[in-house]
Each structure stands twice: as C-alpha cells, then as structure tokens.
Amino acid sequence: MENLPRGLPAPPPPGAAALPPGTYAGQVVLVTGGGTGLGKAIATEFARLGADLVIASRRAEQLEAARRELAAVPGAGRVAAAACDIRDPERVAEVFDAAEAALGLPDVLVNNAAANFPSPAEDLSPNAWRAVVDITLTGTWFMTREFGRRHLAAGTPGSIVNIGASYAWTGGPGFSHSAAAKAGVKSLVETLAVEWGPYGIQINGLVPGLFPHADMTEDIRGGLERAAPGARDARQPALRVGAPHELGWAATFLASPYARFVTGHTLVVDGANWQRRSVVAPEVVPVREQLGRGPFGG
Numbered sequence: 079m080e081n082l083p084r085g086l087p088a089p090p091p092p093g094a095a096a097l098p099p100g101t102y103a104g105q106v107v108l109v110t111g112g113g114t115g116l117g118k119a120i121a122t123e124f125a126r127l128g129a130d131l132v133i134a135s136r137r138a139e140q141l142e143a144a145r146r147e148l149a150a151v152p153g154a155g156r157v158a159a160a161a162c163d164i165r166d167p168e169r170v171a172e173v174f175d176a177a178e179a180a181l182g183l184p185d186v187l188v189n190n191a192a193a194n195f196p197s198p199a200e201d202l203s204p205n206a207w208r209a210v211v212d213i214t215l216t217g218t219w220f221m222t223r224e225f226g227r228r229h230l231a232a233g234t235p236g237s238i239v240n241i242g243a244s245y246a247w248t249g250g251p252g253f254s255h256s257a258a259a260k261a262g263v264k265s266l267v268e269t270l271a272v273e274w275g276p277y278g279i280q281i282n283g284l285v286p287g288l289f290p291h292a293d294m295t296e297d298i299r300g301g302l303e304r305a306a307p308g309a310r311d312a313r314q315p316a317l318r319v320g321a322p323h324e325l326g327w328a329a330t331f332l333a334s335p336y337a338r339f340v341t342g343h344t345l346v347v348d349g350a351n352w353q354r355r356s357v358v359a360p361e362v363v364p365v366r367e368q369l370g371r372g373p374f375g376g
C-alpha cells in the first residue's frame with residue numbers, strides 16, 4: 079500500500095462514551111461557558127455519563143436553549159442554568175449557593191469561559207486588556223476560589239479542569255492579553271495542585287488545539303474556511319482539526335476517578351500543532367500586517 083500522509087485517524091463518532099456508563103451519576107458538574115462551543119461539548123460528555131449539570135455564563139437566553147439540549151442527552155441527570163458574569167465574585171458566590179440548594183455542591187468545576195479577540199498589542203486600550211484578563215484569568219480565579227473554599231470548609235474532595243491555550247507556553251503574537259491570561263491560568267493549576275492536594279482537591283489544565291464550532295466569534299473564526307469539526311486541515315501535523323467531543327472525552331477523563339493521581343498537569347489535545355516547526359522557517363510577517371492593519375498611528 080502506498081505510504082501517503084493521511085494524518086491522524088478520525089475519532090469514534092459523537093455518542094460514543096470514553097468512560098463506563100454512569101461514571102458521573104450522582105455527581106454535580108459546573109461548566110462555565112457551558113452554553114456554547116467547547117463548553118457545551120464538554121458538558122455534553124459529562125451529561126452522557128450521568129452527571130447533574132450547572133452551566134453558567136452571561137446570556138440567559140442562550141443558556142436556556144443549551145440547558146434544554148443538554149437535558150435531552152441520553153443518560154443525562156438534572157441540568158440547571160445560571161446567568162453569571164464570572165468577573166463578579168458576589169454573583170459567583172450566588173451561583174454556588176443556588177447550585178448547592180438545587181443539586182448539591184459541585185464535585186467538578188470546569189473553568190471554560192474565556193474572552194479573546196485578535197489585536198496588535200499596541201492597539202489595545204486599557205479596558206480591552208482588562209476585559210480579556212478579567213474574564214479569562216480573574217474570573218477563573220473567582221470560580222476556583224469559591225469552589226475550593228466550599229470544599230475545604232466541608233472537608234470534601236473535588237476536581238477542577240481549567241481550559242487553557244498552548245500560547246501559555248509559547249506566547250501568542252496577536253493575542254497578548256489572552257496569552258498572558260492563559261499563562262496565569264496554567265500557573266494556577268500548578269500552584270493549587272500542591273496547595274489543595276492535601277485536602278483532596280485535584281486541578282488540571284486542558285488545552286484545545288484548533289476546534290472550530292458554530293458558536294465561534296467572528297473575530298476568532300477569522301479566515302477559518304476549514305471550520306467543520308474534524309475537517310481536513312493541511313496546516314496541522316494531524317492533517318485535520320479537532321472534533322469538540324474529543325475534547326469532552328479528555329475533560330471527563332481528567333476529572334474522573336480514573337485520573338485521581340493526575341493533578342497539576344496540563345493536557346494538550348491539539349494533534350501536536352503547537353510543537354510544529356519548519357526545517358526552514360517562513361519569513362516573519364508583522365502582526366499588524368497579518369491582521370490587515372495599517373501602520374501604527376497612521
């Protein structure tokens with residue numbers, strides 16, 4: 079047979095579960111940004127395994143539509159939705175109060191909500207920087223703090239999964255705010271795994287590579303013509319993009335009893351795209367040019 083590069087094989091289709099049925103039965107899983115995109119894909123896999131779910135983000139209408147979809151997933155437990163801006167620590171506490179009253183203290187927290195848009199660093203206003211860092215890093219911290227304090231007080235174990243980005247390691251030209259925030263999120267994983275491990279609280283990071291989905295903001299979708307989940311993409315070593323349910327499987331594994339000794343780790347699910355280097359590097363194109371911006375101050 080001719081040895082042509084075919085890329086990494088496609089995963090099993092959506093609907094297949096990576097863990098035994100009922101792995102999360104009786105467990106409450108809180109997913110921020112669980113009403114759209116990758117957060118919804120992650121919530122779907124927890125639902126398939128029997129979890130009770132809380133999804134939290136700002137837009138109530140979209141959350142309610144997602145809540146109904148998630149409740150219809152075969153095997154799903156109860157599903158609640160809570161409108162919340164994770165930048166507001168008081169509202170975050172109220173969401174935990176409501177979750178505890180309705181379903182019980184969440185056993186698993188998935189910090190998936192984030193904010194991002196491409197921009198040359200020098201064009202960012204102070205408020206633009208703040209919006210991205212406050213949502214992506216500080217919001218993640220407010221959720222994590224609330225989850226940790228409640229489990230420490232109750233003496234119960236818990237598991238946290240923080241969704242990251244590979245530019246936490248590499249820097250992210252065109253995304254200085256988001257890359258700095260995601261580096262902070264990765265650092266929290268490493269710090270808190272040690273601080274809270276003795277109390278039974280596990281925390282890991284999960285980094286998606288390119289996972290296109292219908293909810294992507296226009297800014298992020300950009301020139302992505304290769305936008306179908308799992309579509310062929312000659313620009314990646316895998317020769318394809320990720321399918322959102324593959325990320326969901328990884329999240330359900332990291333928070334499961336089968337990964338109890340895994341903590342402080344960040345798992346990258348990106349077909350090795352972040353490690354890609356060319357033998358001969360392509361010419362440098364300044365970020366302003368890549369984003370079609372004219373000269374600074376011009």
Ligand SMILES: CCCCCCCC(=O)SCCNC(=O)CCNC(=O)[C@H](O)C(C)(C)COP(=O)(O)OP(=O)(O)OC[C@H]1O[C@@H](n2cnc3c(N)ncnc32)[C@H](O)[C@@H]1OP(=O)(O)O
Nearest residue numbers: 192193194195197203205206209210243244245295297298
């Ligand atoms: C290699 C790895 C790749 C990794 C890719 C990672 C992919 C992701 O992170 S995807 C997640 C993307 N999803 C989202 O961003 C959804 C949520 N986003 C949002 O709500 C908005 O985009 C966001 C971030 C502006 C936050 O909203 P909000 O707090 O309501 O901010 P808002 O008041 O509208 O704007 C705040 C400031 O940002 C500025 N701003 C908003 N959009 C832009 C933009 N596109 N360019 C420059 N500035 C902007 C505003 O002008 C404002 O600043 P100022 O007051 O000085 O005018």
Ligand SMILES: NC(=O)c1ccc[n+]([C@@H]2O[C@H](COP(=O)([O-])OP(=O)(O)OC[C@H]3O[C@@H](n4cnc5c(N)ncnc54)[C@H](OP(=O)(O)O)[C@@H]3O)[C@@H](O)[C@H]2O)c1
Nearest residue numbers: 111114115116135136137163164190191192241288289293
């Ligand atoms: N898609 C990719 O290829 C990719 C690659 C690398 C990393 N990621 C990471 O994956 C995660 C999910 O991204 P996505 O692609 O699924 O993007 P998305 O659909 O835009 O999801 C972002 C979610 O966060 C919520 N959110 C934003 N600001 C919030 C706030 N202040 N308070 C509460 N919720 C807020 C949004 O809901 P509201 O607007 O209603 O609040 C939305 O549900 C993010 O952490 C992102 O950085 C994605």
